[in-house]
Ligand code: KG4
């Protein structure tokens with residue numbers, strides 16, 4: 001007699017593998033490459049397998065539990081944890097995708113920007129696998145990966161468009177001019193927006209990471225309860241403000257002073273109102289700059305990426321403003337907004353299709369401009 005529970009689990013597991021195999025066979029007819037990628041630039045170990053912008057496997061091992069007690073990412077702990085989890089993630093991704101090394105055409109890894117120790121783990125693993133299995137290696141710029149996350153959610157998306165990239169480590173407004181060609185129009189001058197969410201959560205004695213909990217608390221609060229500074233960047237010679245750059249450290253300090261004053265006055269701290277007012281101010285600041293950039297560059301499409309793309313106030317404010325100007329806005333599914341290797345594989349696939357690969361001598365970099373990504377590739381014979 002067959003154990004029905006076991007039977008169903010097995011059938012469901014194999015039907016997923018067959019489904020993925022069918023996608024692969026279809027791609028093979030069209031001669032599309034299958035790319036395995038590793039993401040380890042910060043506190044997420046990711047391994048994914050992608051073909052023709054179809055995700056065959058996407059494994060992410062989060063390190064939130066490790067960094068929670070410190071209220072932020074501890075670089076040494078992060079790289080050690082990447083080392084401990086990477087082999088498991090690789091095995092899991094190969095098994096999820098149902099592919100063997102014979103079917104994989106290229107091995108990619110995030111090489112910049114990020115925490116050097118963490119980047120080294122993923123990059124060394126990818127280069128080793130590329131060497132052992134005789135496959136080309138592709139180094140990927142993390143921010144280009146975040147841009148390519150939009151293609152995973154919206155395959156019809158085509159440059160030119162504007163990308164608002166809002167994560168724990170980055171806040172940028174990027175003009176995606178054409179394939180592989182970018183111009184960063186504005187960035188944060190101090191804290192990244194996700195970092196500001198995490199720091200404000202600490203001020204309010206909320207859990208880490210701060211974004212999701214602030215977003216949740218804000219649902220019960222009044223966004224207009226407290227007027228907070230938006231953080232504008234002055235231009236020299238009294239020429240007004242920078243149209244696209246942001247600053248969040250002033251807003252964070254204003255929150256700190258406000259909470260200190262409320263605590264001194266005694267009584268209950270209106271956490272929900274504080275959260276709602278904070279994220280309202282952030283959403284306004286980001287929306288204003290994004291819409292302005294679209295108008296200035298005569299673009300009509302916006303793709304949002306990074307963990308803060310999950311924020312409900314940002315989603316609502318930007319969607320409403322875009323509607324007013326008849327701009328399209330795309331928010332990728334959350335699993336592709338936060339750090340993952342599927343977006344890295346998707347970016348690597350584009351370079352592979354353009355005949356670009358990276359030399360094995362390519363090193364990792366903590367900082368790198370998106371405009372310089374051509375430095376990562378040579379054209380394959
Ligand atoms: O993209 P991500 O996973 O990592 C980096 O590349 O940094 O983004 C993580 C950040 C954290 O700072 C977290 O607080 C923030 O995204 N975040 C949010 C929300 N969910 C995650 N921020 C605001 N609202 C959210 N719902």
Ligand code: ZN
Pocket residue numbers: 142146167169306338339
């Ligand atoms: Zn990221």
